[in-house]
Amino acid sequence: MLHDAGTEVIVCARRPEIAEQINERHENTQYLPGITLPEGLRATADPAEALDGADLVVLAVPCQTLRENLHAWRPLLPGDAVLVSLMKGIELGTGRRMSEVIAEVTDAPADRIAVVCGPNLAREIAAGQPGAAVAACVDERTAQRIQAACMTSYFRIYTNTDVVGCELGGAVKNVIALCVGIAVGLGFGDSTRALLMTRGLAEIARLGAALGADEHTFAGLAGLGDLVGTCSSPLSRNRTFGENLGRGMTLEETIAVTKQTAEGVKSSEAVLELARKHNVEMPITEVVAAVMHHGMSIAEAASLLMSRSPKPERYGV
Incomplete structure (x- = not known):
């Protein structure tokens, strides 16, 4: 280009x-x-x-x-x-x-x-x-x-x-795309994908607000645009990685067949550490990090997300 x-x-x-x-x-x-x-x-x-x-x-x-x-x-x-x-x-x-x-x-x-x-x-x-x-x-x-x-x-x-908002949008959307990929691999449809993308954007915006980003950034190409592209396309490495897990491959098998870096796998842990440092709640990121690094099963991750206590749509920072 x-x-x-x-x-x-x-x-x-x-x-x-x-x-x-x-x-x-x-x-x-x-x-x-x-x-x-x-x-x-x-x-x-x-x-x-x-x-x-x-x-x-x-x-x-x-x-x-x-x-x-x-x-x-x-x-x-x-x-x-x-x-x-x-x-x-x-x-x-x-x-x-x-x-x-x-x-x-x-x-x-x-x-x-x-x-x-x-x-x-x-x-x-x-x-x-x-x-x-x-x-x-x-x-x-x-x-x-x-x-x-x-x-x-x-x-x-x-x-x-x-710069802060653009970088956070690019980093966290990879984590959300892993979760969307898992949902696709499990056979869930567009409603589930829309749920995860929308609540994923809320997580990105909460972390961004805590770190001083401009909230308008997350409505643009570096926020919503990048999130939709990565979560929607089969060309996305992170979504594909999640799909393989959702279809029943082990983490080790999925890593073995992944030719290029799926940044969300390692970044999920780093993003979660950053969120905890700033007291920002990021439930999707939390379960993705647990699946990728702490042996949580996909069934348990789905149950944890769907059984969270009722919340208003906008809360936190």
Whole structure:
């Protein structure tokens, strides 16, 4: 997408054979088979080569590996580059959002750290289907730079200064999508899915309010948009992970057949820790974390959710 917008792009791959495949065959057969990549898109397995002279450094690694990777890359980062996070998760042990991890490791100021999030399913975007996302930075001008670098005839970028809200929307929706996937795997229909998505959005908004986010963010692409996209699509890794569990696969079996990272699995525990730290009630997140990390059965999780005491629709922060 950056390439299509006229931005010179170098992709840094973890494995040399992937970089070679992108350069020579213009395809990534492991992650996007059948999608022809632009001939002008270059790839390398050398971080120094990828980062040399870059004015935008777009970070898209599994959330729990970001800190370690950044420590290795820090000496190579251009001093004035904008650091853009595409990652949707919360760091285990610290409760840090990805922009906070970037700030801690690199010492970059807030006006050089941005996030891009929204209902962006990789295969659809790579195929050029119409889509949109939010570029968020505390500095509006930085968000506008990213907007200009990414906007194409098939993809719109909106700007936002609410980094906290955008990151929370992207991280927590993965957890909710796991629960929706389980419901789909169990054979439940649209009413159940609508219930989980709507109450999931309420959880995201409560946590966001406690952390100082703008509540309007959760009605936009980074909130409701990302939640609907991830919970509705069979292309979603988190929903698919949940579906496999709902169909009766064990957690170990589901992990074994999952080719790419389902961020909600590890982030569920981190999100729950963050919620408890701020006294925010998140019942869906709580049962997902219990299923993923503490051996709770799916039957018990469903029973706990449906047997909670009566509540008004809006409560808490």
